[in-house]
Each structure stands twice: as C-alpha cells, then as structure tokens.
Amino acid sequence: MNSEAFTLDPRLAADTRLLASLPLCDVRLMDDARYGWLVLVPRHDGLVEIADLGEDEQITLWREVNLASRALRAVMPCDKLNLGALGNIVRQLHLHVVARCEGDAGWPGPVWGHGQRQPLADAELHERMATLRQALAAPG
Amino acid sequence: MNSEAFTLDPRLAADTRLLASLPLCDVRLMDDARYGWLVLVPRHDGLVEIADLGEDEQITLWREVNLASRALRAVMPCDKLNLGALGNIVRQLHLHVVARCEGDAGWPGPVWGHGQRQPLADAELHERMATLRQALAAPG
Numbered sequence: 001m002n003s004e005a006f007t008l009d010p011r012l013a014a015d016t017r018l019l020a021s022l023p024l025c026d027v028r029l030m031d032d033a034r035y036g037w038l039v040l041v042p043r044h045d046g047l048v049e050i051a052d053l054g055e056d057e058q059i060t061l062w063r064e065v066n067l068a069s070r071a072l073r074a075v076m077p078c079d080k081l082n083l084g085a086l087g088n089i090v091r092q093l094h095l096h097v098v099a100r101c102e103g104d105a106g107w108p109g110p111v112w113g114h115g116q117r118q119p120l121a122d123a124e125l126h127e128r129m130a131t132l133r134q135a136l137a138a139p140g
Numbered sequence: 141m142n143s144e145a146f147t148l149d150p151r152l153a154a155d156t157r158l159l160a161s162l163p164l165c166d167v168r169l170m171d172d173a174r175y176g177w178l179v180l181v182p183r184h185d186g187l188v189e190i191a192d193l194g195e196d197e198q199i200t201l202w203r204e205v206n207l208a209s210r211a212l213r214a215v216m217p218c219d220k221l222n223l224g225a226l227g228n229i230v231r232q233l234h235l236h237v238v239a240r241c242e243g244d245a246g247w248p249g250p251v252w253g254h255g256q257r258q259p260l261a262d263a264e265l266h267e268r269m270a271t272l273r274q275a276l277a278a279p280g
Contacts, residue, residue, distance in 0.1 A: 049221055051206055062202050069191055080231075081189055085223040088240055088248035100228055108228035113249035 006043040009092040015117060017129060020136040024060045025095075027068050027136060029129055033118040035111055036076030036099035038068050038132075047093040050085060061095075068097050071135035075128075086112055146183040149232040155257060157269060160276040164200045165235075167208050167276060169269055173258040175251055176216030176239035178208050178272075187233040190225060201235075208237050211275035215268075226252055 008026075016028035016039050030037035042053065042061065053061060069081050078099035085095045098111050106114040120128065148166075156168035156179050170177035182193065182201065193201060209221050218239035225235045238251050246254040260268065 049209075050223065051209055051221075058202060058206070059199060062198060066191055066198070069189075080226070080228050081191075082228070083190065083223075083225040084250070086220070086250060088220050088222070091220075109253035110224070110226060110250045113254075 009090050022064045025064045031119050033120045034105040038097045040095045075131045075135050149230050162204045165204045173260045174245040178237045180235045215271045215275050
C-alpha cells in the first residue's frame with residue numbers, strides 16, 4: 001500500500017470530515033444532522049470493488065468496519081446499523097456505516113438517494129467529531 | 141451453530157429462492173427481473189447485526205460474500221456491485237449483493253426501497269438459478 005498516492009474523491013471530501021486513520025481505512029464522519037453516519041475509505045487509489053483488495057486486506061477492512069460500527073453505536077445509540085458499499089455515483093471504494101433509529105428522516109428506507117444532506121451546526125459537528133474520535137480510539 | 145434451528149423470515153422466503161448452502165450462509169436469488177440480486181442469510185436464528193457473529197464466522201461471512209459476488213458477476217456482467225446489510229424492515233441478518241448496470245431500473249440510486257419487485261417468468265427464473273448454481277459451485 002502506498003498511502004502517499006491516496007487521493008480522496010472530491011465529493012467525499014466535500015461531504016465528510018476525517019475522524020481517524022486506521023491501518024487500512026480513513027474513517028470519516030458524514031456531515032449530516034439526520035443520521036449518525038461514518039464512511040470508511042481504504043487508502044488506495046483506483047480501488048472500486050471490495051474484491052479488488054487482497055484477502056488479508058479484506059480481513060482488515062471488516063475488522064475496521066466492526067470497530068467503526070461499535071464506536072458509532074456507543075456514541076449514537078440506534079435501533080439498527082446499516083452497512084452499504086454502493087459506488088454507483090462515486091466509484092472510489094468507500095463503505096457506509098449508518099446508525100438508524102425508528103422514525104428517522106428516511107426510516108425504514110435506505111439513507112442513500114433519500115432527501116438532502118443537512119450539515120451540522122459548527123458546535124454540533126465539533127462535538128460529534130470529538131466523541132467519535134474518542135470512541136474510535138478506545139480499545140476493542 | 142445449530143443449523144437445524146434456523147428459520148427463514150417469511151418475507152425473505154416469499155421473495156427469494158435457494159441457490160446454495162455454503163458453510164455459514166444460504167445463498168438465495170431475489171426473484172426480480174430488474175436486477176441480478178443475491179441474498180446471503182447466515183443460518184443462525186436471532187442474528188440481527190454482523191457484529192453478533194463471532195470473529196471467525198465474520199471472516200467466513202466475508203469469504204462467502206466474495207464467492208457470491210464473483211459468481212454473480214461471472215453470470216451477470218455489471219458495471220458495479222452493490223453490497224448492503226440494512227435490516228430496517230426484515231431484522232433477520234441478511235446481506236444483499238446486487239449486480240448494477242448503468243441505466244438499470246434504479247440507476248444510480250440504491251435498489252432498496254425503489255420500485256416494485258418484478259418476478260421472473262418461470263423459464264427465466266429456472267435458467268438464472270441453474271447458471272448461478274453452477275457458478276457458485278465453481279472453484280475459487
């Protein structure tokens with residue numbers, strides 16, 4: 001892996017903020033008041049499908065998805081976690097982990113392709129980022 | 141794992157057909173003419189989140205998702221694979237692997253919560269099941 005060559009898609013860069021760099025993925029917060037929403041982006045250029053990763057890196061990927069899921073659920077209790085890897089619009093490989101609550105803006109449908117992102121106010125954004133960073137850094 | 145205790149949610153049973161029983165998951169075909177669409181269901185009762193599986197079983201799960209993805213792509217060439225684990229409506233843990241083509245019925249949105257399932261004609265259903273079963277049984 002040559003992480004120096006990694007370039008984040010500008011649409012992901014515009015909508016998300018960096019929370020943590022795990023061994024394989026950057027974990028980013030979707031700046032959206034409607035949902036607790038993390039995006040994991042493996043730091044490889046040119047990746048499109050999960051199957052493009054080697055087997056060892058796939059195991060690392062799923063470990064990091066688990067870590068992110070646990071951290072998200074600890075900070076933002078929810079009724080259901082949603083995991084998605086679509087990439088129909090932004091092809092750079094990225095995985096969504098979303099904390100869903102009954103009655104939330106898109107419930108029970110998917111968050112993707114539903115409504116408009118609602119950016120957080122500055123204070124809320126910084127608080128959410130701080131608590132999620134703490135949870136992501138907490139042991140297992 | 142006690143596979144004898146496994147009961148498939150009746151909504152999944154109604155919409156899908158069994159293709160193969162892998163070590164952890166049943167792989168089922170979504171009976172929908174709009175998309176090449178597989179659903180993987182771990183044969184455990186009471187599972188809701190991927191994180192409810194032990195670490196070894198999670199590795200098995202992702203191997204089986206990969207196997208299913210490769211088989212689907214071999215039989216139904218596509219522009220993008222979509223992976224999703226939502227469970228907002230049917231809580232029994234199940235993972236979707238969907239072959240997406242530019243311009244398909246829901247493109248570029250997600251398949252979940254979009255439009256109505258269009259059951260295949262009998263002959264098409266049986267042909268699709270036969271070719272997918274062959275691909276799922278093919279080595280690596």
